[in-house]
Amino acid sequence: MEYVLQTKGLTKRFGNKAAVNNVNLNVKKGDIYGFIGKNGAGKTTLIRLVSGLARPNEGSIKLFESENLDNERRKTGTMIENPAVFPGLTAKQNLHYYCRLLGLDPSTTIDEMLRLVGLEDTGRKKAKNFSLGMKQRLAIAIALLDDPEFLMLDEPINGLDPTGIKEIRELVLKLNKEKSITILISSHILGELSKIATRYGIINNGVMVDEFTKEELLHRCVGELEVKVDLVNKAIEILSKLSQVPNYRVIDDNTIRFVNEPDKAGMINTELAKNGITIMSSSVVGQDLEDYFMQLMENK
Numbered sequence: 027m028e029y030v031l032q033t034k035g036l037t038k039r040f041g042n043k044a045a046v047n048n049v050n051l052n053v054k055k056g057d058i059y060g061f062i063g064k065n066g067a068g069k070t071t072l073i074r075l076v077s078g079l080a081r082p083n084e085g086s087i088k089l090f091e092s093e094n095l096d097n098e099r100r101k102t103g104t105m106i107e108n109p110a111v112f113p114g115l116t117a118k119q120n121l122h123y124y125c126r127l128l129g130l131d132p133s134t135t136i137d138e139m140l141r142l143v144g145l146e147d148t149g150r151k152k153a154k155n156f157s158l159g160m161k162q163r164l165a166i167a168i169a170l171l172d173d174p175e176f177l178m179l180d181e182p183i184n185g186l187d188p189t190g191i192k193e194i195r196e197l198v199l200k201l202n203k204e205k206s207i208t209i210l211i212s213s214h215i216l217g218e219l220s221k222i223a224t225r226y227g228i229i230n231n232g233v234m235v236d237e238f239t240k241e242e243l244l245h246r247c248v249g250e251l252e253v254k255v256d257l258v259n260k261a262i263e264i265l266s267k268l269s270q271v272p273n274y275r276v277i278d279d280n281t282i283r284f285v286n287e288p289d290k291a292g293m294i295n296t297e298l299a300k301n302g303i304t305i306m307s308s309s310v311v312g313q314d315l316e317d318y319f320m321q322l323m324e325n326k
């Protein structure tokens with residue numbers, strides 16, 4: 027089985043506005059799928075459609091390559107924004123409540139779950155006194171209770187400070203690596219997910235703008251090393267004689283750009299200088315992730 031989630035032409039309208047518009051989304055087994063879009067882009071609506079909390083107007087959903095969603099949703103855990111945590115209960119009591127609701131044996135699950143999300147030491151503290159990050163981790167524990175193979179987290183890092191964000195990122199990685207859980211995680215900040223996501227889907231105004239892998243993103247955002255020299259032709263001649271010819275393009279009479287491979291920059295500069303080329307400047311030009319994200323949004 028290759029795909030955990032596939033949607034085809036998925037559409038959900040509210041009145042005459044399509045919150046999710048003809049969306050094809052593909053999550054592969056083992057992915058950490060970064061589902062990125064600005065506020066109101068349609069992320070929550072899509073997650074609600076997949077988890078069965080809303081019904082689509084058009085299109086299809088497959089979970090674990092099956093359209094028998096009632097069955098397959100049992101293997102899925104969901105945490106939607108505004109987590110379903112009871113403020114007056116402790117972490118343990120919250121998990122107890124949900125265990126009972128799901129017909130699970132609390133004695134075998136709860137302590138392990140609290141340890142997994144790093145809340146084992148919260149004792150008698152009520153959830154209302156938790157930090158937002160702790161509440162989010164408790165909500166993730168609730169979504170994990172039924173031992174899902176696929177977990178959807180809607181904006182789990184929204185509003186968190188850098189420490190809280192790091193904790194969620196580490197938890198997501200742990201769940202993915204140690205428990206082999208495929209994870210879809212939504213966010214409006216591409217950069218926050220770029221450290222962990224293996225695949226991305228970008229949604230804007232309900233429309234899927236693009237879907238790409240981590241490798242493709244790195245390639246697109248890698249930027250270039252721009253070297254300005256006095257003699258471009260001679261520089262190229264020198265470079266072409268190297269044992270590992272770098273990937274370059276000539277921009278004008280003084281400028282060459284190389285695919286930015288940081289470990290090669292020094293070597294290129296040294297080789298050129300050694301062979302009598304005057305280097306006027308050498309810098310990395312190009313996009314960072316947020317620039318790239320903004321560009322994708324603006325092109326739509």
Ligand SMILES: Nc1ncnc2c1ncn2[C@@H]1O[C@H](COP(=O)(O)OP(=O)(O)OP(=O)(O)O)[C@@H](O)[C@H]1O
Binds near residue numbers: 045070
């Ligand atoms: N029940 C509803 N009734 C009417 N409009 C809705 C409803 N739910 C969502 N919408 C609209 O659909 C669009 C997409 O909303 P959605 O919540 O899916 O976006 P989002 O990407 O999750 O953003 P956010 O991070 O702000 O939740 C928005 O314009 C929203 O106002």
